[in-house]
Amino acid sequence: AKANLPMAALGTFMLWLGWFGFIGGHALLSSGGVSVVIVNTLLAGAAGVLAIIPIRLFANSGAVEADYLLKGVVAGLVAIAASAHAVHPQAAIIIGWIGAWIMLAGEWALLRLGVDDAVGIVPVHLGAGIWGTLAVAFLGDPQMLGTGLNFVLQFGAQIIGILAIGGWTFLTTIIFVGLMDLVIPLRVTLAEEQFGLNIVEQDAEPDYSGYPGLEDLLATYRQELILQKISRDPLAASSTPPAPASPFAPIPET
Template sequence: METTLNFTIDNLWMMISIALVFIMHLGFSALEVGLARSKNAINILFKNFMIVAIGLLTYAICGFNLMYPGGEFSIFNFSGFGLSLPENGLTAGYNGSFTYWTDFLFQGMFAATAATIVSGAVAERIKLGSFLIFSLLYVGIIYPIVGSWGWGGGFLANMGFHDFAGSTFVHSVGGWAAVVAVILLGPRLGKYLSDGTIKPIEGHNMPLAALGVFLLWFGWFGFNGGSVLSADPGVVSLVLVTTSLAAASGVVAAFITSYFKFKTYDITMAFNGSLAGLVGITAGADVMSPMDAIIIGFIAGVVIVFAVGFIDRLRLDDPVGAIGVHLICGVLGTLAVGVLGDKGVFTTGSFAQLGIQAYGIMVVGITCLITSFIILFAIKKTIGLRVTEKEEVEGLDIHEHGMNAYEGINVNDND
């Protein structure tokens, strides 16, 4: 009876976490729309809506069995197309804690997140069809293969690489692809002037962006808390505390840093500070103390302010700061596992874990850069990546969707 009750409680917590991660997609949508111009709002919403559908379907057809192939592991393993009914219908993914179906759906929600990260970075100038083809291939094939090396019992897991909830396997996987996509696409028209001036292109709805960030923070309780893969009260409560403290610390650090740097209270930096802290703690939320989490969040909050400016100086046009948040802070958080927490240098006195973390980052980074380039370059040379200049100036909503998100939009006011 006790075993059955524990199984039910564990499975229930995992299903609640699934719902919370699903809400994160609404958060991504609201944030991206708010930080973009009104003439592209429908296009951004459409992309984010389709990503969830594509992510779940591709994960059901092949992704789940690529990421968790079972049996003897190799660099590329595949246990067949589609979801197969377990022998007893209740086969648990991990230690009898939840059902096969709960396992699939939780992991499937993670899969779609990688493409959502790319969506924000390429906003306002990528062809919708081209982006959806990329998402189909990257989420359906590349993400689960890379994830299998760690979460599927692969060679990184056997080395001891630790990425609790995806600073590397989710956030940097999306971040590396975002870098490639932004380079191949080029910047938005008018972003970088011929005299070297960087022109800010302001988002049209800061309240909507704020709502998106709050929803992401809220959903992260499921993203990290569900990654415990049970309802173990000790571990889950620790993870929720470290997650919250890192986010809060990131906000304060970004606020202080941006004020001293720009002498203004920049709310977009506060937004990015919270997300930087969340991404930074995600790799080690289960092995960090509350003070470790505050340190990681604070460092990530400082780093993101300088990262946004650095990326701009490289002339990489990233409308929502996705590269800085998800890639740079994802790498930072993964390395932090080797420095702080139960596995870090300051605790064990050994640099071995830090070396393992760095190796894992390198392997995943090289793989994602090469594969995303192949996919995106092939798309660029065939059907094209970027919309026409006329479509970009007048807005993707009217040209790709035949409608505007708001009444009375004057495209000339949105250049």
Template sequence: MDAGLFTANNVWMMLATALVFFMHTGFAFLEIGLTRQKNTINILFKNIFIITVGLLLYYAWGFNMMYPGFEEGSSGIFGFAGFGIAAPEGGMTPDYADGGYTWWTDFLFQGMFAATAATIVSGAVAERIKIGSFMIFTVVYVGLVYPIVGAWKWGGGFLDSWGFYDFAGSTLVHSVGGWAALVAIFLLGSRVGKFDENGKPKAIPGHNIPLATAGVLILWLGWFGFNGGSVLSADPELTSLVLVTTSLAAAAGGVGAFILSTILYKNMDLTMFLNGILGGLVGITAGADLMSPNEAVIIGFVAGLIIVLGVAFIDKLKLDDPVGAVTVHLITGIWGTLAVGLFGDKAGAGQFMTQLYGVLIVGVFCIVCSFIILGALKAIMGLRVSKEEEVEGLDLHEHGMDAYPDFTND
């Protein structure tokens, strides 16, 4: 391979890595914007913990657990290539990864993905989880569960051999986080004041919607790296197609959610609009490289409708998800994964069933693991803060700090 092309590929992958890293800013802004002022420090602390510890765990063993190099004839369920990330022979040359990038870039790009799964959970459990319990959960889930599931497809495991397709992680990233979020909010219970005595949901407004809006726009920008980098090279045709399908799905998702929520609730809800954009992004992620622009619009638009219906469904189940993480990442993640069998280059009944089996297998594994981890934490040290701590705010009780010391806290 030409040295210039190898360098160009690697530079694009490093830029994509930076964009995915920047997504953590978007997640942080979105989560604090959609929750109350008194819990801002707590949410920011969790997000910073996820990035730092997640990257260290991925360095220590996660990368080699996710890409173990399954031997031919193995079950493709679990493998481990050893601790650390010592570069193999040829890891810095075009002989590695078909000249798409170097070993170091590969590690860092995948490491940015690893932390995202726990960030999804952070928003769902906001405003009432004990910080210590969340930190332990993050260590186990990011350190073990995420790389094991990732190995099943991206590491050449059994889902890959079956033909399961997930381009950039509608299932392997988003639903892995979404399943854990669902289990966590079930075990935690709802926030004080979320449901009235008749079980009817009540709105608990976020304290900074402009910041939440900025968060969504940052996430949209970061998705250019999330999906665009998943081409794993700077291939001009495929990379540009992926960026187009990603953007069109995001736009269609926002419009779909805006239209349906306006029809159902007779008001133009900005938060539904924002989550519709995210739903479109999650929905296209599994097949962004397979879809035409028209198909991307359809997938995104349906994802936007799913957002509105999904948020109402979660409320009906009396589950409290402050940022809509379960709907955005789990439900539209499932939709996007199944859409690979309905649209695009791989569409067909056989592919659809393979996608469905993959969704179910990953779902069962993540649910069981989440119940074990969170159930053990609940029994040993508790998951939820006291009512007094929740009412007064986690910033004060967990951190002894105020995000806005010059303003009244509420």
């Protein structure tokens, strides 16, 4: 998102708009029920944004990053997906708010564990998604839900659903990704990873304006990749000598 915030914001609002049809159409409700779904979806996304602001203000010395606001919207939308047809607007706000907080906690946990999730897919969709599924039991209106289950049975049903979907997704992903890896290796070399896949595989370089010396430095790394003829062997990649840093101007602090 930070690479192109205007496009990321446009995509987020398009996703928000599409969520109305996605949730309302999936529920197959009457016109009156669809209006409730749309209102709850709108409120949950907005609550996700509002939930981000105080946390990031405190954690980032009074500044709120725009990409976190966009993630808050998506986390709120994901969280309300399971219960938009079965909760009151007040509950939708709570669900979206907590979903955004869970997203932030998930990002913090992944950073602590050293897991690379550049766009926050796991915290947004797994973390907020699990919370939203459980929220059906906690905040769902029994009459609107229409399952006839009490809290304990409904909570158990939500747990079973989470385990079933998670197990199926994990197993099928492992099988298909494993087969793909046999045909086309999915793991890049260490040198290619450090250099940047956008340059090595797509020949797409970022804008270096305002960073004197950085373009020359990366050009040197590119030349070393060509000379070394980096293969898919991690051992060969690790033998690539480092580029001299002294001829290049330091990157200014931002």
